[in-house]
Amino acid sequence: MLMGEPEEAKDQQEERKYLLLMIMQNMVVIGLAAKSLMLNGLQMVQHLFL
Numbered sequence: 001m002l003m004g005e006p007e008e009a010k011d012q013q014e015e016r017k018y019l020l021l022m023i024m025q026n027m028v029v030i031g032l033a034a035k036s037l038m039l040n041g042l043q044m045v046q047h048l049f050l
Helices: 004-049
Strands: none
């Protein structure tokens, strides 16, 4: 019984690490998408006004 408990805690830690990695990857993807959207927006504005 006692041997099984630390194993479970370790699994939870691994799960948290994995979730954090997923969140960080998603943030990077969202950041890149936002950046390209902003660049596209700036180009459109330049075409409209120049």
